[in-house]
Amino acid sequence: MEKLFVQTSTHPYFIYTEEDIRFSITELLPKNYSSYFIITDDVVAKLYLDDCLQNFSQDQQVAHSIIPHGEQTKSVDTYYQLLTDALSYGLDRQSLIIALGGGVVGDIAGFVAATFMRGVDYIQMPTTILAHDSSVGGKVAINHELGKNLIGSFYPPKAVIYDTATLTTLAAREVRSGYAELMKEALIRDESFFHDLLGTSLAALTNDQLVSHLQSGMAIKAEIVEADERESGIRKHLNLGHTLGHALEAELGYGKLTHGEAVAIGMLFALRVSEKLFSINLPYDELYNWLEQNHYPLTLKRLNPDLLLRKMKSDKKSVHNKVHMVLVKQIGQIQDVEVPDQDLALLLDTFLRELVIE
Amino acid sequence: MEKLFVQTSTHPYFIYTEEDIRFSITELLPKNYSSYFIITDDVVAKLYLDDCLQNFSQDQQVAHSIIPHGEQTKSVDTYYQLLTDALSYGLDRQSLIIALGGGVVGDIAGFVAATFMRGVDYIQMPTTILAHDSSVGGKVAINHELGKNLIGSFYPPKAVIYDTATLTTLAAREVRSGYAELMKEALIRDESFFHDLLGTSLAALTNDQLVSHLQSGMAIKAEIVEADERESGIRKHLNLGHTLGHALEAELGYGKLTHGEAVAIGMLFALRVSEKLFSINLPYDELYNWLEQNHYPLTLKRLNPDLLLRKMKSDKKSVHNKVHMVLVKQIGQIQDVEVPDQDLALLLDTFLRELVIE
CATH class of the missing domain: 3.40.50.1970 (Rossmann fold)
Structure with a gap:
């Protein structure tokens, strides 16, 4: 055991x-x-x-x-x-x-x-x-x-x-939902785990793979919450992908996307924002392709960016009505950043345009 | 300050x-x-x-x-x-x-x-x-x-x-309500504070007396909660008078008696039960007289003891559906005791008979 x-x-x-x-x-x-x-x-x-x-x-x-x-x-x-x-x-x-x-x-x-x-x-x-x-x-x-x-x-x-x-x-959807959080833990802490996941096909998942991934994910999670139980510091990093993720869930109505599916889109957005704000390259395409190959829903109906932005502001991480986003400097290196409203609106608009169909 | x-x-x-x-x-x-x-x-x-x-x-x-x-x-x-x-x-x-x-x-x-x-x-x-x-x-x-x-x-x-x-x-009723809890703290921890309170007329209370009593009460409270924040041990002693007190409040409808007035009756009951179970004498009459002189309501309409007993069982201190009562061995010496249903019913019946008018 x-x-x-x-x-x-x-x-x-x-x-x-x-x-x-x-x-x-x-x-x-x-x-x-x-x-x-x-x-x-x-x-x-x-x-x-x-x-x-x-x-x-x-x-x-x-x-x-x-x-x-x-x-x-x-x-x-x-x-x-x-x-x-x-x-x-x-x-x-x-x-x-x-x-x-x-x-x-x-x-x-x-x-x-x-x-x-x-x-x-x-x-x-x-x-x-x-x-x-x-x-x-x-x-x-x-x-x-x-x-x-x-x-x-x-x-x-x-x-x-x-x-x-x-x-x-579990239904395939539920497997996808769970693997989004595993992917998040990998992005936050462990590059080799990240590559391991990128090499995993969810449709062909073995029990050994699953147990190994769960152990890696929970070990990362446990290490972080031990260090910062009440989320005054590094525990915030676990919110990677969740600022937009939660807003999407709320805006679309809970249950339209699974939590992990929403977080997956949120992670893509966090990577995109990180690339722009830090002027760096991140494995956005690798993550996008893996999500696509594993049938994550990556297209959205047209959404009102203003309403999404308002939801993002009611996020628990917001301070003084400013959105704080968890961003990636490189895999395993995370930063909590206050993103000005105007920048965020622009970034969100561009990002949604990439994903929205209609 | x-x-x-x-x-x-x-x-x-x-x-x-x-x-x-x-x-x-x-x-x-x-x-x-x-x-x-x-x-x-x-x-x-x-x-x-x-x-x-x-x-x-x-x-x-x-x-x-x-x-x-x-x-x-x-x-x-x-x-x-x-x-x-x-x-x-x-x-x-x-x-x-x-x-x-x-x-x-x-x-x-x-x-x-x-x-x-x-x-x-x-x-x-x-x-x-x-x-x-x-x-x-x-x-x-x-x-x-x-x-x-x-x-x-x-x-x-x-x-x-x-x-x-x-x-x-504050209205006189509110002063009485507060002094019941001060009396409780005195009974739990401090005999000289208890006698000090017995010598106090609430109608003629000075500001200096009030501040001094509050300081004594809060010091006792602070000492106890420091020692046992989550009420696994001695903090339970602070519930003296509250088992019946809460039941009375719930049974009569919140607000009929002030909290302190209900606790005052509950303390009398706790002293009575202590006297019977431990075969000792406690200053029941002194407390009763002080409460009476200070116009605490000490008479009750006829109440159904079974319903009161049921309320006492839903008390947070109950374990395995048995009522636990905080009892007094002597002033400053407290014990948490499981009281068998039958004994409790009998004690409650006798006690209510003393107080009930109609």
């Missing part, structure tokens, strides 16, 4: 990665809990909820709630309903919440754990490749009507239990 | 206490912020909002929101509206939230600060005696329909700025 150690400001935890590990949950928990509350979505529930429930004996108190899948479910209404469920099931401060699912489930279940009776323990059981990113590092959140992840906390899990068998049921 | 130091797990902060200190806010802040967002209620706004706004110059970005006063406002709806306000006003991660008001404002504004963009700085400016307690220690929360403070975080402020001039406008 692969085991990755993460130190946080409050406690250490492990990321366990192995096939079929979903049948060994209780062995990997740090202690016994008064009760267990599994939060999952309707898609994952059909596939893996029964497997998870098998971990518990009859005398253990185990409850579950199934929320609709998709980004729309990360709302204040679902959040409040889950708190009501937790109270109705008799959860107390010695209970454990189990987030079984992708990033949406992990984010909202983590925020429930962070704020239920001022915080109870929780573990992440990611069932998507994308969630390798969100499940590590303790960022939990729900969406506000005015933007994504605007309500949340830093609240690390007590363990991440990653069953790679659950990744075999 | 009185200055009390508090060390938290994330940062240190000061509690500043002085008359008219509301005109010197900016000097006491740890740094400059990109913008300021004052959250207050309709009662406090009329008295002190303009004074607070005077602290800022024209080129500083300052916004405010006024929420209805009273416990009912500590709801998820008000919380979400405040987040919407914060976003509409253009708050970012470098902004400061200022909680100007009593415990309700402090709790909800603090929870907004804890979760807005995963946490921004905030300060507490308490305007009630009661809030000497809630403003120190970083407990922030909103209510759930099923119970008080069930949604929240531990999130310490960056400063507490306590203007004693604002306490001169």
